[in-house]
Amino acid sequence: MGKGKISRRTFLIRGGLSTIGVLAVGTYVFRNALRRKALKFVDTTDALYVGNTNDPMLWFEITKNNTIILHSPKVEMGQGIFTGLAQMAADELEISMDQIKVVHASTDSGNIDGLSTGGSLSIAGLWHPLRELAAVTREIIKAEAAAKLGVEMRYLTVSNGTLTANGKTMSYAEVMEGVTEWTLPEVSPTLKQLKDYRFIGKPIPRIDLYDKVFGKPIFGMDAEMPNMLYGAVVRPDRIGATFIDADTSDAEQMPGVVQIVKESDFVGVIAHSYMEAENAKNAIKVNWKVERHWQSKDIEDLIKVGNGRSQIIQKEGNSDKVLQEDDVLTMAFTSPIGAHAQLEPNGVVASVEADRATIIISTQVVGITRKEVAECLGFREEQVTIIPTYLGGGFGRRLHTPHAMQAALMSKAIGKPIKYFFNRKEEFQNDMFRPPTHHILKAKLNDDGLIEAIEHQVSSGDVAHNSPILPHFVLPLIGADIGAIRGAYIRYSRIPNQKVVSWHVDLPFATSWWRSLGLLANTFAIESFMDELTIRSGKNPVHFRLEQIHDDEAGQRLKAVIKAAVKTSGYQDEVRNGRAMGFAASVDSGTPCAQVVEVSIDDNHIKVHKVTCALDPGVVVNPDQVRAQCEGAIIMGLSASLYERMYVKDGALYPTVYGPYEMALMRHAPKDIDVVLLQGMDDAGPVGEPPLGPIGAAIGNALRRLTGRRYRNLPLSLV
């Protein structure tokens, strides 16, 4: 059975506008206070899903063997979204977990996410709409079954995709066989109570587990098309290089080369095999125009508080006045350029014919990939099919897919499908990096040892700005980059005088979304500084923080995770047997997180033995996957905090390979990770990024106790 036709009613619409959309309808010129209000809205608004939530038939497909296929507009990049969505849908559909399958929705299915898979918003954004869609689908089937069985709906019992009345049973598939026009119920069905769910809240093993353990071909890199050839594109290895022209005479003579493709802004080669394409590409001599040979020092000078545009994003009381007095503590912190370094290179298979194109790709922005490919080919969007695959890591890297356009142009030129992917050097030198940051914090303590005034100024390159996801007017409209300021707010709400200023600098290379955006660097700066203030106040680091948080709902949730992390870890502010504990907390997109680390210095290396993490994301759909997200975020954050750093030398970005780009390996990962999950609200909130916040500061705070030094720069270094 295919997808049924429905008579459309629009009672299920919720969301539909993203937070960005809501902002966009406001007036263009905001005064500062209004801008802050707008930013506060971004910081606190519930996650909305941007896509269709009123047509169940875009989402669910009932098959003859009584399985329901969920066409997911969210892509699976490791976060376990397919499993979470399956649990949510199965519970309201009244089917078992083995009766539901999840596939990526191709653009032909019509179920397209209007924004992206990102921002830790997938479960949060679909928590209400998907369960309602599933419940409506169940009700549609029940109504049809009642008609077919000749009974009233209320006499039907439903279980595991089978309906029973008067001793007669029918499967969902039997009920819907031959049905082409379905009527949506008048009233949206009531959702079940949390306690009545069979799957939501349970640690169901992820549904892609077997595919991933037995090496099934599920990633973009594994895709092929009949008669496919291999493409390669010469990429610049210098910052700011623009393409002038290329000498391809040597490449044309290389074995396996079928055609050289010269476009206005790139040159590519098409060959019979990957190695032949790669070798020929290396024989092309490109004439690049490079205006300036940048060095790391140039970038460090650019990223300084005081450069570029600024916007006050948080203001209470009058910190300017208090911080002009005596006894003000000022400290600066920095974080480096970070690479995504996802294992699966960016790649794509493209087939372009006279009037249509098909693209198989690992992408976090299915709709934007389609729009861009259509534009570059001069097609309407309906002429382009995007088939998303499992992602070999996302982390924000796949929110940019211009390589899909290049593959499409190469396919158009040769008239055959083209497979094309980056090599590792190209990945490192053409990444959409995490921007470097610079932070200046100032504070003054009162006579009781509490903070009288605090100020955080942060300078960053683009995160959200210049991304195809956001309209270009957003930055001028709200004055701050909404990605760079993630984690920049002061959450210690009882401090009477507070100010946070975001500075935005244009960098000569592209920077963008990297898992948790500004959260890691901002939390490192704020929570390291809080720790320094604690030491000066003579108070216990935990009490010092708890005392300065209001008892409103957000404050209570933050306090609860702090207390849970302290209790579970047995946190003590002392060095014992060469090990120190470090504490830090953060709030990201409404999800509070507190972490305690146990650290020692072994052979001049920083060793993290144990991490305790308390997180309150609200309702948890799959506790096993939420734990997995915490474990992964903690180690990824540890990796970024202790090892990772790109540098700029003579106009190029380095390193260009794993190894020199140091990352956490097995030997660096804590042997003990203890995750405590709290449910401080009735909604499902963000999970994937919030636990990346505290780890860097927590390690730095432990090191402060071991060495007496304050560590102010990421990656943390003992020398």
Add this chain to the structure above:
Amino acid sequence: MEISFTINNLSQTIELEDGQTPLLWVIRDILDLKGTKFGCGMAACGACTIHIDGEAVRACSFPVEMAGGKHITTIEGLGTPEHPHPVQQAWIDAIVPQCGYCQPGFIMATAALLNKIPNPTDEDIDRNIINICRCATYYRMRKAIHKASQLQSQTVNPLKS
């Protein structure tokens, strides 16, 4: 040139021009075994780890001409859902994978380690398992490796029984 080897218990003969072609691309693009992954092409990440005569080898940096007469095993030949290798069973029990891209390489590296050191200590694991996982599933992997070691020791060796 012509190269013959055994892969996942099947003998194969490959005809190709450049014997320097990395074995990885022969496995993936000619033999169509896509479970062995390309990560870096420089033997730095381990996503392409396979077994050659029982030893863990990074296929992206192994010229195909050196594979002549060898016995190669890839993730597709290690175990099946019906008969998983102990390492795969341990991976399932611990729900290790996230994105999954690097996992075949880790599973192959672990299977080779357990052949050499059936009961590895944490230090053995740290020294030998040096692949890269960007999702950072290391915490569960370590547990799974110890579990796999137990499962393997419980498995009856058919040659001895």
